[in-house]
Amino acid sequence: MTVVSKAVPVPELVTVKRALLSVSDKTGLIDFARALSQKGIELVSTGGTCKAIAEAGIAVTDVSEVTGFPEIMDGRVKTLHPKVHGGLLAIRDDAEHALAMEEHGIERIDLLVVNLYPFEETAASGADAATVIENIDIGGPAMIRAGAKNHAYVSVVVDPADYANVLEALDAHDGKMPLEARRKLAAKAFARTGAYDAAVSGWFAQELDDVTPDYRAFGGKLAEVMRYGENPHQKAGFYKTGEARPGVSTARQLQGKQLSYNNINDTDAAFELVSEFDPARTPAVAIIKHANPCGVAEGASLADAYRKALACDPVSAFGGIVALNGKLDEEAAAEIVKIFTEVIIAPDADEAAIAMVAKKKNLRLLLTGGMADPRSSGVFFKSVSGGLLVQSRDNGNIDDVELKVVTKRAPSAQELADLKFAFRVAKHVKSNAIVYVKDGATVGVGAGQMSRVDSARIAARKALDAAEAAGLAEPLTKGCVVASDAFFPFADGLLSAAEAGATAVIQPGGSMRDDEVIAAADEAGLAMVMTGMRHFRH
Incomplete structure (x- = not known):
């Protein structure tokens, strides 16, 4: 009434x-x-x-x-x-x-x-x-x-x-x-x-572990009014929900101008990706541009990891976001500030690194106080006309998956380590995603294409460009491994990866043509493992 x-x-x-x-x-x-x-x-x-x-x-x-x-x-x-x-x-x-x-x-x-x-x-x-x-x-x-x-x-x-x-x-x-x-x-x-x-x-x-209750409400408190949204004609604000998950919303900004809408979006993507790499195991760095990684690497130190990540695509890294899984030190800071960078995000930083970054007054430095747990639960939502799409966080982890070798040749220990690395990265690349990895570093990333074969070709093209920029005789994709975020619907994407120099493949499997793809891998002498887990990201 x-x-x-x-x-x-x-x-x-x-x-x-x-x-x-x-x-x-x-x-x-x-x-x-x-x-x-x-x-x-x-x-x-x-x-x-x-x-x-x-x-x-x-x-x-x-x-x-x-x-x-x-x-x-x-x-x-x-x-x-x-x-x-x-x-x-x-x-x-x-x-x-x-x-x-x-x-x-x-x-x-x-x-x-x-x-x-x-x-x-x-x-x-x-x-x-x-x-x-x-x-x-x-x-x-x-x-x-x-x-x-x-x-x-x-x-x-x-x-x-x-x-x-x-x-x-x-x-x-x-x-x-x-x-x-x-x-x-x-x-x-x-x-x-x-x-x-x-x-x-x-x-x-x-x-109650209920992702789909009959009624859903989301709320937050305004943290700041943005200068504009994705584009200057769009209005925007940044709201915090109170979630304790370490990241851009909980970080302390030490210096630099106000973060933009796109900065926040990209910085979140960077930190979520680098959080996939356990700092207790090895230092890792992710460089993000337009919400996609243009370089990710593990190394003996953060500086070493950064150099390896940068080598993947030094052109795209210009004006990017750098995320680290450990305390930013002076050596790593000195490497990062050599090129124009929008944001550095890390769990912590030492005084020498802070002083080094301070020389670049517009460079934002964010300290989160910890790493995000890639296995934790949570809820994501996206607006559509007249409604909301709501889903649980993609907390699938390659370490929890029983890998199935489906080819005649099994991957070597080094290939297997790189395959797991590549699949961690592919989880954070816009679909269709193809990621080439060698020795704990990306050497080619293909993102957001309408066909998987195009992603494979773009990633290979970027590897060629990076090799030319570094004065190398051949791209680092020679002898690399490749990850696909979803199954290969046809053998053409797999064969493109083989032409680029990949020797081993990791993919979810589940296609009606899996047998055809497996046969193509065997004929090319590739090792291939299937995860049974897909990582679409739109």
């Missing part, structure tokens, strides 16, 4: 005489409460908020005195009362509402200041389920929604960052809040409760 409005005129200015404050985050609380009190605004408060205000010597009334009912059940029930919600929801200029307020002794609440229990932070900390559930706020969202619905008369503040703006508005309008300010605060209030509820429902879905 649709509720019909009584069409009561909305006042342009509302005098603030009474405020209710109930906050979990007490940042700026005392200064704000004191400023309100000095303006003659009566303060009502709850629990710890009331105690903090009173201890600061500011006059305040406990909400239990207003409701005539004490806080009970460890504070779970304190504001869910008609004298609170009536004061928030009453339409002041409606005669029936005014009469109800008078009959029941309900006083109006003109300003509501609420921020919520730290559910997102508690869930991200890995706390036990009971602790997480106890940090689900009930009274706070109920009051916020009530006050925001009645923004015709009530100003709702959910963020300490807005305290100064509220005081400025009151000063500018002689103790009154203008309609435009109330509307903006209401919009933010509903967005806050929406994001909060999304975090709660998302946590439950994760706990």
Whole structure:
């Protein structure tokens, strides 16, 4: 049933005489409460908020005195009362509402200041389920929604960052809040409760391992407004969900100008890729351009890994993103800054490396504090017209797969190591993906083509270009291995890889023509293993 409005005129200015404050985050609380009190605004408060205000010597009334009912059940029930919600929801200029307020002794609440229990932070900390559930706020969202619905008369503040703006508005309008300010605060209030509820429902879905619940909500907090999106005519913002996974959203930026939309997208891709390589095993570096790797390598040191990664495609690496799986040191930093680089992202950096990077004032340096777990669960979503596509994170790992040798020749130990390396990289290359690898480094990458054979040819062409740039007589694809993110539908893609010099192949298998492809591999003397795991990436 649709509720019909009584069409009561909305006042342009509302005098603030009474405020209710109930906050979990007490940042700026005392200064704000004191400023309100000095303006003659009566303060009502709850629990710890009331105690903090009173201890600061500011006059305040406990909400239990207003409701005539004490806080009970460890504070779970304190504001869910008609004298609170009536004061928030009453339409002041409606005669029936005014009469109800008078009959029941309900006083109006003109300003509501609420921020919520730290559910997102508690869930991200890995706390036990009971602790997480106890940090689900009930009274706070109920009051916020009530006050925001009645923004015709009530100003709702959910963020300490807005305290100064509220005081400025009151000063500018002689103790009154203008309609435009109330509307903006209401919009933010509903967005806050929406994001909060999304975090709660998302946590439950994760706990239940349910990727496809009947209703899905996603929320986040604005971290920064971007200068523009993928292109200058597009508007964009960067929102953080509160997920604790190390990466670009959790990183500390030490220097450099603001990250762009594309920088963030590419930096995330770079760090997710390099996180596939266990730092306890060997140093690794990934260089990303337009969300695709143009060079990935393991090495004896980060500097060695960077040089090997750069050799794969030095042209594309210009203006790229560099991700490392270990602490950035001076030697690696000195190599990276030799060419124009947009971003360096690493778990940490030593002081000498920081000083080296500082010489390039526009180069952004991001430190994440740790590596992302490639096996961890999570949810990805993508907007489509009128809907969302939602899926679990691709946390498939080649180390967990039982490889099946399908050719007459089995790969050598070195080939097998390179095959696993290549498949890790192929997971992070746009489909159709072909990755050539030799001695723990990519030597050719073909990405995002409509046919797999084209990807194989492009990767080989890039290897030729890199060889010419390095003054080599032949491309490094001679004697390499090759990975395909999905099966070869025909033998032509495999044969193109063999022509480029590949001696061993790793692919998921599963094509109707697997037998034909296997036969072609045997005829070419290739070793081939199948994973049974596909890594499409669109």
